Amino acid sequence: MGDTSLRRLHFWIAFFATLFLFTLSASADTLQQQIDKTPVGGTLTLFDREYMETAVIKKPITIIGGEETLLMSDSDKPVFTIKNAENVTLKGLHFLQSNAAVVVKNSSKIQLDKLEMIQMFSGVQVYDSKDVTIKGLTLKGIDGQFASKGYGLAVFKSSNVTLDHNNVTSVQDAYYLEHTKDVTVTNNIATDSRYGLHFMYADGIKAEHNTLKRNVTGIMLMLAKNASLRYNDISLQWDWNSSGFTLYNAENIVAENNVFSGNRTGILSQTLKNAQIQHNIFSSNQTAIEFTAADKNNTVTNNDFVGNILNIRSDGSDSRIDKNYYDDYDGNDIDDNGVGDTNYVALQSFGQWMVREPAYQYFIESPAVIMLNQMDKQTNRVETNQLVDSTPMMEPTNAFHKEYAFHLWSFLIGLIMLTGAIFLWRKGVKQ
Numbered sequence: 001m002g003d004t005s006l007r008r009l010h011f012w013i014a015f016f017a018t019l020f021l022f023t024l025s026a027s028a029d030t031l032q033q034q035i036d037k038t039p040v041g042g043t044l045t046l047f048d049r050e051y052m053e054t055a056v057i058k059k060p061i062t063i064i065g066g067e068e069t070l071l072m073s074d075s076d077k078p079v080f081t082i083k084n085a086e087n088v089t090l091k092g093l094h095f096l097q098s099n100a101a102v103v104v105k106n107s108s109k110i111q112l113d114k115l116e117m118i119q120m121f122s123g124v125q126v127y128d129s130k131d132v133t134i135k136g137l138t139l140k141g142i143d144g145q146f147a148s149k150g151y152g153l154a155v156f157k158s159s160n161v162t163l164d165h166n167n168v169t170s171v172q173d174a175y176y177l178e179h180t181k182d183v184t185v186t187n188n189i190a191t192d193s194r195y196g197l198h199f200m201y202a203d204g205i206k207a208e209h210n211t212l213k214r215n216v217t218g219i220m221l222m223l224a225k226n227a228s229l230r231y232n233d234i235s236l237q238w239d240w241n242s243s244g245f246t247l248y249n250a251e252n253i254v255a256e257n258n259v260f261s262g263n264r265t266g267i268l269s270q271t272l273k274n275a276q277i278q279h280n281i282f283s284s285n286q287t288a289i290e291f292t293a294a295d296k297n298n299t300v301t302n303n304d305f306v307g308n309i310l311n312i313r314s315d316g317s318d319s320r321i322d323k324n325y326y327d328d329y330d331g332n333d334i335d336d337n338g339v340g341d342t343n344y345v346a347l348q349s350f351g352q353w354m355v356r357e358p359a360y361q362y363f364i365e366s367p368a369v370i371m372l373n374q375m376d377k378q379t380n381r382v383e384t385n386q387l388v389d390s391t392p393m394m395e396p397t398n399a400f401h402k403e404y405a406f407h408l409w410s411f412l413i414g415l416i417m418l419t420g421a422i423f424l425w426r427k428g429v430k431q
Contacts (some may be wrong), residue, residue, distance in 0.1 A: 031071075032056040035063070041087070050314040054055060054079055060087035076123075078269060082107050089113065097122060102152070104129050112137065122150030123168070129155050135164040141171035146216075147196040151176040153184070163188055173198040174215070177205075180359040195220045199227070207232065218244045218263070225251045235261040242284075243268040247275065255280060265290055266308075269298075278302050279397065287313055294319045304396045312346040312387050321346075333394045340394055346387035 015414055029037070031046075032055040038044040041060045054077045057063075063080075065071075071079045071093055075221065084087050084107065091113040095101040100122040107129045116137040123139040124345035128133055134153060152168035152175060155161050159181040166175035167189040174190030175197045177183055182204040189211045190196030196212035196427050197219045199205055205227035210216035214409065218234040234244035242264040247253060251273035252431060259281045260266035266288045275293040282288035284307040289300065291314035295376050299318035304309040306327045307390035323339075331340035 002222045013050075035061065035291055044180070046093075051079075054081070056080075057082045057088055058085050060085065062089040062091065063093070065092040069094060071095045071101070073100075078103040081105070082110060086110075086152070090115065094118075100125060103131065108132075109134075120150075122152070122154070122171070124149070124153045126155045126161065127155075128157050129335045130161075132160070133162045133164070134166060135162070137166040139166075139168045139171070141169065141193075143170070146172045147375075152190075152193070154178075155180055162186075169193065174219075176200075177202055188214060189213075190218075192357075198222075198226045202227070205229075212244075214238075215241050215245050220246045220248075220249045221253070223247075223250070225253075227253045229253065229255045230257050232258045233261075234258055234263065236264045236265070239264065245269075246403060247272050250275070254278075259283070260285055260288065269294065270400045272298055274298070276301075280304070281306070282311070283307050283395070286310065290314065291319055293317055296320070300324065300391075302397065305398065310346075314387060320386065321389045323393055324389055325396045326389075327396075329392050329394075331392065338394050340392040344389040344392035 022373065031051050031053050033056055034044055034046070035057060035144065038061055042431045044064040045064045046069045048066040050070045050072065052072045052074045054075060057080060064338045069256045072095070072253045073079045075100050078100055079095060080090065080102045082102065084103045084105070086108045088101065088107065089111040093115050095115065095117040097119045098121070101115065101117050101120060101123045102112060104124070104126040105128060105374045110129065110132045112124060117137070117139040119142055120139060121142055122352060123137065132138050132155070136203055137153070149170070149172040151173045152171040153166065154176040155178070156215045157179045161180060161183045162174060163185045165187045169191045171193050173195040174193045175185060175188065176195070177198070178200040180202045183202065183206070185197060185205070185207045187209045191213050192215065194216045196217070196273070197207055197210065198418065199221050200223060202224040203226055205224060207219065208228065209232065211233045213370070214236045216237065216239050216368060218237050219229060219232070229245065235242055244263040244265070245255065245267045246259045247267065247269040249271045253272065253275040255267065255275065255277045256353060257279050261283045263285045264287070266285045267283045268290050269291040272291070275298045277298070277300045279302050282305045286308070287310040288308045289303050291298070294317040296318045298318060299383050300312065300321045301323050305324060312321065313327055326344050329340060329344045331342040331344070335337065335342055
């Protein structure tokens, strides 16, 4: 081997040894050291290893996790604290068994994308910030009572916040927003928590296309105003004091095109002002809508009430009820204009009792109850003010027709398949 070849061999050995030592040294850096070494506005891709530590971010940076990157806090502090910073992006990171994953304070233009959190007390907390987007996050809380858990995503005193396509389960409140302005909450899932969406002192709320199931309350709206609640799937909130929506001391609320199914109460309201409840489906709830201290400017129009024990109840306060479909309406439509010729009155004595004492449901078709319902109908004929719909619709909305048609075809197909299976089985037995 000549001198030139030998020198070349020594060069490559030295090069790869240096590269190996550099890589080994870099991967041994702490999380904070890696962040500090990344230039302003740069991108840091974390190594595929476990990090049990915390770090503070104070500059524009993008941090991306590897496929096997795992982040845990070694104290009660969050894994990441973003403080007095802007243009920070965290993407594809995996967090495990920590008090909190990310806390954002006094920052702007923050993006949290596709973060995964398992067995967390709390997920993300945002304080005094603006232009924050959290999307594609999945979070599973710790086991235990709600009081021993934290919030999934919590936002305080912040504006222009977007929560999109997140999935949070088994926490105290899946999404908690307090003193916020201009918040968009879309396409999220919240399950098995106390409140799915919890808004306090909020102004400018857009909550659409969310799925809220098996919580104590789907959406809790307290001391809030200017909210649009549309196209949400609200089902199976069935604990003793559960509801799909609880609207307390709220104003300028639009609840439209939502589906309330299998809830203790679909919409529970108190001191609700200037609300429009329209084009919703209320199906198989114990009580569909309950008003307490309602405002006369509230409207309940073009909704479908199907299979509920009680459709509408109130404490005597008045709201305008018009053009809804009720499956227990037994009036006629002589002029065939699609509107019943007699009023629908939602007052029902036995239904009120059954809501207060569920054991009464076992007497629902007893002769005494049938007689009581007939007496209610006779009494309700003279009612002209409380819970009266003077234009009840004879047919449900198109949305309900589509849902019903889908289930009908599913039933028919299933019936045909079952009949065919029984025929083939009997044919086989005979042979």
